[in-house]
Amino acid sequence: MNRKQLNKSLLITLLLTVIPFIAIAEEDIDPRIIESRKVIKEFAEKLQKELVQAMEEGGPENAIKVCNIEAPGISTTLSEKYQWKVGRTSLKTRNRNNDPDDWELAVLINFEERKNNGEDIKQLEYSEDTKDGFRYMKAIPTKGLCLTCHGENIDKSLKRAISKLYPNDLATGFKAGDIRGAFTIIQKQN
Ligand code: HEC
Numbered sequence: 001m002n003r004k005q006l007n008k009s010l011l012i013t014l015l016l017t018v019i020p021f022i023a024i025a026e027e028d029i030d031p032r033i034i035e036s037r038k039v040i041k042e043f044a045e046k047l048q049k050e051l052v053q054a055m056e057e058g059g060p061e062n063a064i065k066v067c068n069i070e071a072p073g074i075s076t077t078l079s080e081k082y083q084w085k086v087g088r089t090s091l092k093t094r095n096r097n098n099d100p101d102d103w104e105l106a107v108l109i110n111f112e113e114r115k116n117n118g119e120d121i122k123q124l125e126y127s128e129d130t131k132d133g134f135r136y137m138k139a140i141p142t143k144g145l146c147l148t149c150h151g152e153n154i155d156k157s158l159k160r161a162i163s164k165l166y167p168n169d170l171a172t173g174f175k176a177g178d179i180r181g182a183f184t185i186i187q188k189q190n
Helices: 003-028 031-083 102-116 145-150 156-165
Strands: 085-089 125-130 133-141 179-187
Touching: 003 085, 003 156, 031 085, 031 125, 031 133, 031 145, 102 133, 102 156, 102 179, 145 156
Parallel strands: none
Antiparallel strands: 085 179, 125 133, 133 179
């Protein structure tokens, strides 16, 4: 066997050893995590679509209503559809009804630590069986689009409109690449 052939056969051996492990790892994921991911994807995509559309149609002041009315609406619809509690939370909330409970607070702090240790925000998730049921959280990255309403330089009249609805708003001063918050799910045990 020449060197090239040897390399090739080593590579094949390596792949054959590794592939079954990858397959097992996929199968091993708790179905409740897979379900949670699916529901959150549905939530995120719906919200993003409506937000972008409203921004294009009538600018950010028009889009506030998507976040103010549609976001809690989608959250309620999904909660009823799946009989779970589905919502959003953050270390710095705009709507104080979204403030984290103790479990969520600990997870959000852990996400910040994991991000600082180099983990990709898009991959940050955490789940656990608790006395309240199976709980799952997934981090939400701050994108450029979000800065209009959550960034450091919010337009004055927009800021006034936001403050009118949310006098205790804490959700400003974010930069692109920050963790804006997290989706949070409780799958109640019946
Ligand atoms: C047009 C303004 C606007 C834009 C743009 C915007 N948001 Fe918000 N955001 C709001 C408002 C208003 C609320 C409060 C919603 C509520 O009452 O539940 C909010 C709430 C949130 C919350 C729930 C936690 C909290 O602070 O109460 C998260 C998470 C969030 N936004 C993330 C984002 C992300 C991520 C983006 C970018 C993809 C974004 N937002 C873009 C206005 C905006």
